[in-house]
Amino acid sequence: MDILDPAALECLAALVDEGGFERAARRLSITQSAVSQRLRALETQVGQPLVVRSRPLRLTGSGQILLRYARQMQALHADVSRELGERGHTHERVPIAVNADSLATWVLPALQVLVDSGVSLELVVDDQDFTHEWLREGRVLGCVSTVSEALRGCRVTPLCVMRYVAVASPAFVGGQLGTAGLHRGNFAQLPFVVFNRKDDVQAQWVARAFGLPAPRLQQRFVPSAEAYVRAVALGWGIGVAAWPLVSRQVERGELQVLHPHVTIDIALHWHQWKLLGDAGIDSASGGRASLLDRIGAALASGARGLEPMLL
Known part of the structure; x- marks a missing residue:
């Protein structure tokens, strides 16, 4: 051709x-x-x-x-x-797909060094289980994803583990949960705050907490990471959120952790297309890293900062 x-x-x-x-x-x-x-x-x-x-x-x-x-x-x-x-x-924009929780916590500080150097980024937000579809379709050049296996023509780098915990406001705990707390017999009657219809971490948490396959939940959708936490703090329902997103509210007493021994750990990976002639970073040869390699390295560095924040 x-x-x-x-x-x-x-x-x-x-x-x-x-x-x-x-x-x-x-x-x-x-x-x-x-x-x-x-x-x-x-x-x-x-x-x-x-x-x-x-x-x-x-x-x-x-x-x-x-x-x-x-x-x-x-x-x-x-x-x-x-x-x-x-x-x-x-004027070239570099599109990458990230999940909302990572965007709301560690991604922006991690990418700051690239923005300061003049890189034009376009961040596409989707659920962490679906960001790799953007990459597969060619709509982005890299993504933060739960997929651990590299797509054909791509390279993958492990980033971090995001730990998710169940939280609710003190008023919700005292009012709707009462002395019995959250248990197998009442979870189906209580509202859960969910990010969007792709988000199933709440169902995963309930399944693990109470040993139930495919539990059905009452759901209230709030499709913004920051607004999600705010909705839970206002008493809209029980949330299952990334610990870095709610740790400060828990420390201030604005949220309470429910069943702290039950957590959902989600491993994240960075995927990027192999560019033409790309063999990866070869530090021994002194070769210069490509822009995608620099983005991946910045994200990996930023993700490592999450380790001290895990419960």
């Missing part, structure tokens, strides 16, 4: 990022007609459709393959710009 047009690949990535032709054209400062022409030319070159022109716009299997290639080209362009000393002059 002939060399693919970088401008056409850029159009494909912009279409996915922006969700349509009009917004992609604005991002690239070209006309919608030019976006369509570049996409058609790319489809003609590979001999396959790449985009399903629907709402929302979707990629075909071939489109996902080329999107991964386009992402790699974006990351390589950012690396070259950095090595040439073009700090702040590249």
Whole structure:
């Protein structure tokens, strides 16, 4: 196959990022007609459709393959710009997917050094069990995920273990739980605060605490890590939250840990695409780390800071 047009690949990535032709054209400062022409030319070159022109716009299997290639080209362009000393002059955004609890606790401080050096990051938030789908589809170049096995064409690095505990407000404990506390006979009648419909850590905790397979819970959804903790502190229900997210509230007496001996430990890993010619960091040879390697190293360093915070 002939060399693919970088401008056409850029159009494909912009279409996915922006969700349509009009917004992609604005991002690239070209006309919608030019976006369509570049996409058609790319489809003609590979001999396959790449985009399903629907709402929302979707990629075909071939489109996902080329999107991964386009992402790699974006990351390589950012690396070259950095090595040439073009700090702040590249407009390439590096998309990575992270889970909300990590984003609310340790990810931002970990990535600060990269932001200070001029790296443009785009953080995509999803449940830790689903972030790797963003990577598989080529929508991001790296992700923080519970998946421990590397996807094809990727490298994986262990990060940390996030420990989850059950908590409730003192008013909720004194009012709705009473002297009997939370037990096998009353959990189904009590509300649990849940992040979103993908979040099953509350059910995992109940199953472990009371030896029940697939327990059914009364759920109240709050899809924000910070607002989630606030809702639990206000008495909306029982929460099962990452310890780094609630440790201060527990210390201040705003939340109480329920059944402290029952915890859910979730191991997180960093996945990244292997870029063209990428063999990983070779410190012995003195080679310079790629941008994705630097992101992975920063996240690994930040994650290590969580170890003293585990119960």
